[in-house]
Amino acid sequence: MSILSPNPHILYREIHQREPQQLHAWSSGPGSIFAKSNGFGFDRSSNEWKGRAKRDFRAHSFWPELFKPDTLEMEPIQDCDQFDQILEQAKLASKPIVVDWMAAWCRKCIYLKPKLEKLAADYDTKVKFYCVDVNNVPQPLVKRGNISKMPTIQLWSDGEMKAEVIGGHKAWLVIEEVRQMIQQFV
Structure with a gap:
């Protein structure tokens, strides 16, 4: 299959040149290209689809490195002992850590957290x-x-x-400052 399919018709042609038993790996549920009979897949009412509808379908990816998560949830720190353990583990692994000090009532903190989680996926x-x-x-x-x-x-x-970066201004500026801070020490 082509890595870059500029056209859905090329993707359709390449998929339908496969064996029928290989096609079920492409289905990922109601939003898949096989969900409806629209010229791009099987009709759900056909006998061919009914046998497969009962099976567990999983999205099949040929390039797992392209499908890394967009965000990584930041691990919360609860007390001083846990913080000491995290610092010791980071010291042994010789990796820096980034700590987001925030409050649940702080609107800027709440807005910044998903952007930091996205940055965490990059690093x-x-x-x-x-x-x-x-x-x-x-x-x-x-x-x-x-x-x-x-x-x-x-x-x-x-x-x-x-x-440290104190994030009292626009989130995208804070993220850029954090990115520069990380690049200095990594």
């Missing part, structure tokens, strides 16, 4: 991302991070804070 193997809700953790942890404004994004390496 999946190089940097680990964590978040701390300052209202749900002990105050000594917040004092240890020396947090006075939110959101504050800090990069920690070798057990100490190396750089």
